[in-house]
Amino acid sequence: MSDVATSAQPPRDFEALRTAILERRQDLPKRLTQVAAYALDNPDEIAFGTAASIAMSANVQPSTLVRFAQHFGFDGFSGLQLLFRTRLRERNSSYEDRLRQLEQGGAALTESASLLHGFIGAAHRSLDTIAGAVEAERFERAVSILAGAETIYLIAKRRSYPISSYMAYAFGKLKVRFQLVGTSAGIDDDMLAMATPQDAAFAISFSPYASESARQARIMAARDVPVVSLTDSAFSPLAECSREWFEVVEADHAGFRSLSASMALAMALTVAIAETRRRK
Amino acid sequence: MSDVATSAQPPRDFEALRTAILERRQDLPKRLTQVAAYALDNPDEIAFGTAASIAMSANVQPSTLVRFAQHFGFDGFSGLQLLFRTRLRERNSSYEDRLRQLEQGGAALTESASLLHGFIGAAHRSLDTIAGAVEAERFERAVSILAGAETIYLIAKRRSYPISSYMAYAFGKLKVRFQLVGTSAGIDDDMLAMATPQDAAFAISFSPYASESARQARIMAARDVPVVSLTDSAFSPLAECSREWFEVVEADHAGFRSLSASMALAMALTVAIAETRRRK
DNA sequence: ATCGATCTGGAATATTTGTTCCACGTTGAC
DNA sequence: GTCAACGTGGAACAAATATTCCAGATCGAT
Numbered sequence: 049m050s051d052v053a054t055s056a057q058p059p060r061d062f063e064a065l066r067t068a069i070l071e072r073r074q075d076l077p078k079r080l081t082q083v084a085a086y087a088l089d090n091p092d093e094i095a096f097g098t099a100a101s102i103a104m105s106a107n108v109q110p111s112t113l114v115r116f117a118q119h120f121g122f123d124g125f126s127g128l129q130l131l132f133r134t135r136l137r138e139r140n141s142s143y144e145d146r147l148r149q150l151e152q153g154g155a156a157l158t159e160s161a162s163l164l165h166g167f168i169g170a171a172h173r174s175l176d177t178i179a180g181a182v183e184a185e186r187f188e189r190a191v192s193i194l195a196g197a198e199t200i201y202l203i204a205k206r207r208s209y210p211i212s213s214y215m216a217y218a219f220g221k222l223k224v225r226f227q228l229v230g231t232s233a234g235i236d237d238d239m240l241a242m243a244t245p246q247d248a249a250f251a252i253s254f255s256p257y258a259s260e261s262a263r264q265a266r267i268m269a270a271r272d273v274p275v276v277s278l279t280d281s282a283f284s285p286l287a288e289c290s291r292e293w294f295e296v297v298e299a300d301h302a303g304f305r306s307l308s309a310s311m312a313l314a315m316a317l318t319v320a321i322a323e324t325r326r327r328k
Numbered sequence: 329m330s331d332v333a334t335s336a337q338p339p340r341d342f343e344a345l346r347t348a349i350l351e352r353r354q355d356l357p358k359r360l361t362q363v364a365a366y367a368l369d370n371p372d373e374i375a376f377g378t379a380a381s382i383a384m385s386a387n388v389q390p391s392t393l394v395r396f397a398q399h400f401g402f403d404g405f406s407g408l409q410l411l412f413r414t415r416l417r418e419r420n421s422s423y424e425d426r427l428r429q430l431e432q433g434g435a436a437l438t439e440s441a442s443l444l445h446g447f448i449g450a451a452h453r454s455l456d457t458i459a460g461a462v463e464a465e466r467f468e469r470a471v472s473i474l475a476g477a478e479t480i481y482l483i484a485k486r487r488s489y490p491i492s493s494y495m496a497y498a499f500g501k502l503k504v505r506f507q508l509v510g511t512s513a514g515i516d517d518d519m520l521a522m523a524t525p526q527d528a529a530f531a532i533s534f535s536p537y538a539s540e541s542a543r544q545a546r547i548m549a550a551r552d553v554p555v556v557s558l559t560d561s562a563f564s565p566l567a568e569c570s571r572e573w574f575e576v577v578e579a580d581h582a583g584f585r586s587l588s589a590s591m592a593l594a595m596a597l598t599v600a601i602a603e604t605r606r607r608k
Numbered sequence: 609a610t611c612g613a614t615c616t617g618g619a620a621t622a623t624t625t626g627t628t629c630c631a632c633g634t635t636g637a638c
Numbered sequence: 639g640t641c642a643a644c645g646t647g648g649a650a651c652a653a654a655t656a657t658t659c660c661a662g663a664t665c666g667a668t
Binding site: 092159160161163168170172182188206207302304307309311313315319 | 372413416417441445452458459462464471491493494498587588
């Protein structure tokens with residue numbers, strides 16, 4: 049009586065459904081495969097649409113949707129749709145909303161925990177900002193400048209230093225020649241003196257700008273070494289002496305600015321440079 | 329004939345509706361005020377629910393919802409609901425979805441741009457993971473261990489080093505005594521030899537673990553210096569010699585793991601430690 | 609090629625859901 | 639206190655939406 053092809057119990061949450069679909073995708077009939085693909089590609093559509101509208105844009109019959117749902121153990125299409133909706137509800141909430149949910153759920157957040165969540169929130173916001181702020185062309189130009197360099201000089205102090213030290217680590221693994229400027233005291237200027245126009249510099253500095261970084265970037269620029277920089281304002285001293293520069297404004301929490309956006313940009317730059325070189 | 333109380337044309341998007349509601353909230357009849365409050369407080373409910381279910385949880389009649397919608401120029405409840413839904417769609421979209429929107433919107437993403445977005449996505453995911461993964465009690469214990477230390481020894485190599493270098497920067501600004509272990513070659517062990525049980529160590533290491541970091545953490549532990557660590561697995565060599573440890577699994581893109589979650593945790597720890605000390 | 613099993617499309621049906629309508633309350637002006 | 643205007647609840651209605659059903663198509667095994 050019971051159909052063996054249909055799982056007895058429906059997946060409890062969206063992730064479970066997703067894996068179930070992926071697992072059984074192979075041995076699903078043609079139209080159901082079609083629905084499966086559509087569902088995973090357009091989850092929002094399924095959450096909001098009506099059976100009829102979804103069926104139309106997935107090029108199937110409404111009944112096929114019902115069959116699809118039943119194949120995965122639901123009563124009907126509505127049961128399946130519910131999963132897509134609750135997923136949306138949970139996902140949707142902004143970081144602040146999610147925090148509020150956390151607070152309501154468990155005991156009230158301790159001060160420390162709210163600190164952590166504050167920094168996480170700031171990082172999220174930073175990342176959101178940068179996603180739209182970096183133009184692809186600009187990025188490409190920066191990559192091509194740096195990929196063409198024999199040696200890349202990394203200039204960063206204080207708060208920016210962790211970023212350059214990450215780049216140094218990654219460049220090392222990717223076999224890209226670099227010099228980390230500013231680690232050991234004193235020899236920086238000697239190091240910079242070796243740079244030629246065939247090299248390039250990547251300078252990072254955020255307000256309040258370390259005067260040392262700006263000075264070093266200017267030295268490089270004066271010697272015709274192309275400079276690419278990452279800073280937080282068009283009025284930054286770095287902007288004026290750079291062939292190409294990125295403006296990244298990090299969100300802050302408790303007076304401490306995030307580094308996430310800068311870090312993501314730095315990682316992307318690093319990998320893109322290595323990738324470009326590998327091709328040549 | 330035409331009712332002056334209802335605006336002729338309905339708000340075009342959610343924000344417009346929101347302001348409209350806020351503006352007219354004062355001179356709205358009792359039940360409609362009730363709906364207005366409910367709508368702004370539970371936008372998700374309105375987006376997903378049916379008129380009946382919403383009416384019930386807002387303690388009004390379904391017809392009131394319709395009247396409410398009509399007061400703001402909509403044909404009926406459905407028109408109003410649409411605004412709540414599209415808002416959700418736009419807000420909700422996951423990072424991947426947003427990327428897809430970006431792709432569709434502008435020209436196709438260049439390879440470099442998609443790299444950047446990939447890293448941004450990985451960072452977002454990492455942050456999402458850590459938000460739920462760090463228990464408040466554990467965090468508190470770690471803070472109290474480190475806040476009680478005279479000097480905090482920061483142990484990190486390679487990929488973890490940017491994190492410790494950020495902490496070093498922040499500790500410096502916050503006037504917390506620390507020693508960054510692992511910068512200059514050779515003298516590390518001598519530095520560690522000066523540590524006493526009144527100090528503490530914070531070690532960071534991710535797979536593949538730098539054997540040096542593990543060794544140094546063990547040395548500290550053997551000398552009864554409390555060790556707090558940040559690592560990515562319960563089987564990490566750091567876990568076994570730590571008084572307290574955090575497991576943070578970073579998402580990756582193109583084989584490069586994010587640092588955002590670790591960085592956020594590190595920042596929170598740092599500030600919490602300074603804050604705790606300030607109180608004493 | 610034939611048969612059986614399974615899949616598919618589309619119309620018919622049942623259910624849910626939004627909307628309308630009207631009698632009853634409530635409020636405020638005179 | 640009366641009246642008019644407006645607000646409210648709830649039931650009746652209409653529209654939409656999901657589901658069921660079945661005849662015909664498709665596919666695979668023999």
